[in-house]
Amino acid sequence: MEFSKFRVLNLRKNNPRHQYRLGDDLLENNTVEKDMMVLVDTKLSMCQQGILVVKKSKDIMMCVRKSSASRSGR
Numbered sequence: 001m002e003f004s005k006f007r008v009l010n011l012r013k014n015n016p017r018h019q020y021r022l023g024d025d026l027l028e029n030n031t032v033e034k035d036m037m038v039l040v041d042t043k044l045s046m047c048q049q050g051i052l053v054v055k056k057s058k059d060i061m062m063c064v065r066k067s068s069a070s071r072s073g074r
Contacts, residue, residue, distance in 0.1 A: 019026055
């Protein structure tokens with residue numbers, strides 16, 4: 001199993017997406033990168049981070065509702 005530890009996040013506008021190398025290995029291009037527990041995209045916005053937080057909180061609320069419903073006998 002092979003995986004790429006190093007990735008390139010292109011921040012410049014109109015970047016032709018060059019292929020970057022580290023030695024003989026090609027570096028992977030990303031549109032989103034997680035750094036210090038924050039998702040950052042090529043436009044330096046964090047909107048995807050908010051979407052993930054909302055989804056996770058909804059999942060937690062569903063677990064709480066199911067747990068309270070099963071305890072109340074519904």
